[in-house]
Amino acid sequence: MPGEKLLNADAVIRAELVRAARALGVTENVEPVIERPRDPAHGDWATNLAMTLARPLKKKPADIAKELIAAMNLADAGVAEATIAGPGFINFRIASGSLASSLTKILDERESFGRSNAGKGEPVNVEFVSANPTGPLHVGHGRQAALGDAISRLLTHAGWTVTREFYYNDGGGQINNLALSVQAHLRAIAGEPLAIPEGGYHGEYIGEIAARYRTEHAADTRGGNLDDVRTFAVKALRAEQDLDLQAFGVQFDVYFLESSLYTDGKVDETVAALGKAGHTFEQDGALWLRTTDYGDDKDRVMRKSDGTFTYFLPDVAYHVTKWQRGFHRAIDVQGADHHSTVTRVRAGLQALEIGIPVGYPEYVLHQMVTVMKGGEEMKISKRAGSYVTVRDLIDEVGRDAVRYFFLMRKGDSQLVFDVDLARSQSEENPVYYIQMAHARLSGIFRVGEIDAGTITADGVRWECLGEPEERELIKLLLDWPKLVQGAADALEPHRVANYLLETARLVHTWYHKHHVLGEPDDIMHARLVLAKSARIVIANALAVLGISAPERM
């Protein structure tokens, strides 16, 4: 099938180049880099092979290029023209008709276009958000939710079987502070002065929980039963966080409770196993793990002198369960403020000596988010008190825009979320720009009263798609499978966001310059095929980011 072959035009060209290099007498490994030139005037594909061979062959790059071209079977590689340019690049141009015929693949595969089986259906666990149930989700959790969900979608696209997991730290001292804070509010309602304890929580929601506790526990209006207060508060806040996630459109497959590690004996098992493996020691009344054996800069306490555990030990026990549950690949999405746990958790897993690989789990760390509004940093939320919540943002700018803004930057960059820009979006927001491209393409079919399902590649005169804007758009659409694969490999959804922006731009340019409806039949048919293809790719890419693809706006 010609479409198949041309979609892999780079691979075909590469093979021809290798063959040609052999013909020139090159004996060592030949690995030509084939890439799309930045400037379309430089052709559709380009290679640097002549330059890399300059040294071993002791010839000028330009001469080598000439010989390579002569030795290649260009027609077999689908190349219409090969030219030498710059310091020794070889530029290949593919005939418009051949290029366009590759769109057949997009029409055939539709929502599957871009999917692959690279992951072979193997299980991967993606853990993200994992907020303590001590308050509403803040902007950092929002970035993490957007990232984790998009990474999960990317991996699904790449053929992995993904489990989204949320880990609740419901066992530590923070939860106790929460209970005490609610208790303080209960006593305030009963007439005492409000006294939030040291390290307690101050948001308005604490008072709301206290009020609800009071109505449901009429016999304990002062919160004397701290266990009841704790259970009630955690339950209430988990429900609250679920609503936040629901508003954001993020769903989890597994909610894993830290407390279950204690009740199931996993914590004790892990301590015993680490001791048995010989990597622990006692000092100052505490039990330590010799993490310095595994690259940490100091040893870490597992069990405090008061007999309770640090967060680190359950963390290790938790990741053991991931391994034991069959996840031989696990990805943790976390804020960079937790990066010190990376070495520690991995060290703990190594110290168990149960065959867990050194790089397990993989970490995707993201930098901090600051929210700007009216030219000033926005810190105060009505709900949470000292920080801005995910819900605040969604209420301000909408779910799609929040997702896009969190995903448009790579995680390594600190992110400034400009609420004004995101909201003045009816004008200039990139997410609307992209969605508009999809809506416009949909509009062609709607206005023309054409059922897109009836548009096929049968009988298309591909050479009709020869306008420069069309060639550029087609090439970009055909790049989607590689782009999504690269983004999945690197766990970098922002590549998809950038790709979408670029694709939308080419769509708008093409749409503005060339008409579809009312053109001669063969041109209209060809352009309908292109419009349908572009709509499919944009919808697929938006789906990877969890953003809607509206048919009209």
Next chain:
RNA sequence: GCGCCAGUAGCUCAGUUGGAUAGAGCGGGAGCCUUCUAAGCUCCAGGUCGGGGGUUCGAUUCCCUCCUGGCGCGCCA
């Protein structure tokens, strides 16, 4: 002091794993609606890619060093 991340246009950030004349959005300036959505398009201005060395045909990209900012360096999570 040590570790991680960053430093690219006035602002916010990309840069396809080392390629050709470094890009986008916003902001600034000038134009474009009798035709499928002007929520759009076209053009202009704007750069010591933090500084300095090195590696090579070629560096924003890799190495070294210094400067600046963020985060972390707990028997908190």
